[in-house]
Amino acid sequence: MTALPRLPIMPLLLAAHILSVVLWIGGMAFVTTVVLPALARLPAGQRIPAFLEIERRFGRQARVWVLIAGASGAGLLARLHLEGLMGTAHGLWLDAMIAFWGLFALLLFVAEPAFLHRRLQERASRDGEAARVLLLRGHVVLLALALFVVAAAVLGAQGAG
Ligand code: HEM
Incomplete structure (x- = not known):
């Protein structure tokens, strides 16, 4: 009887980890550098509703990528x-890596459904442009942190840590 080939678990885990990080952080970079600046061209009252519609779709994906990144990272x-x-x-x-992951898990699974979206809508009903700028600033900070963590992970894993 021929033995079944052994699955290369480690490379598969690393591939799942990197792919999920690429899709998650890449999506966040797109929202930060393309979507949020482009919303400034809409009438002020439509900016946050348009953002929430896009975010509803990306947020669903991001939750999946965060779960896969966490599970593969733990593996x-x-x-x-x-x-x-x-x-x-x-x-x-x-x-x-773990702290950044925890921050995002909290944002996506707890803060957004519990209060973040509601607060954003309240703020946008007073001033749509101020809400967009606040959102853009928050995303710039999170993206800068994400890029720093990715660079630190590569340097650390390659033995430079
Ligand atoms: C619960 C969360 C996480 C855990 C437990 C975790 C754990 C790990 C482990 C053990 C490795 C392999 C290191 C090696 O090959 O020696 C790794 C690789 C990596 N992780 Fe994570 N990780 C997590 C979240 C993240 C996040 C949030 C990011 C990015 C924002 C990230 C980016 C990376 C990158 C880029 C590598 C590849 C490094 C390389 O092989 O050059 N990880 N992670």
Whole structure:
């Protein structure tokens, strides 16, 4: 009887991790650098409703990418036995990945449904442009943080940490 080929679990986990991060952070970069600036061309009262319509669709995808990034990351962590690095000077890149992931999980699964969207709509009903600018600033900060974490993850995983 021929033995079944062994699945290359590690490369598959890493591929799932990187693909989910690419789709998640790439989508966020598109919203930040293309969608939010382009909304300025709509009448002020339509800017936030248009954003929420786009965000409703992207938010669904982002939740899936965040779950896959977290699950594959946990799998990599366990298989590579890197738990001991967490909380040490050489493991700061790992802590940064996990902290960023936790921040996004909170935003997408707790804060948005609980109050963020409602607060945004209230603010937009007073001043649509001020709400768009606030949203743009928040996205710029999150994107800068995401790019920093990706760079730190690559440098750390390649042994520069
Ligand atoms: C619960 C959350 C996460 C965990 C437990 C986790 C864990 C890991 C582990 C163990 C590796 C493999 C390191 C190696 O090959 O030595 C890795 C790779 C990587 N992670 Fe994460 N990660 C998480 C979230 C994230 C997030 C949020 C990002 C980006 C914003 C990210 C970006 C990356 C990148 C770019 C690599 C590839 C590094 C390389 O091989 O050069 N991870 N992650």
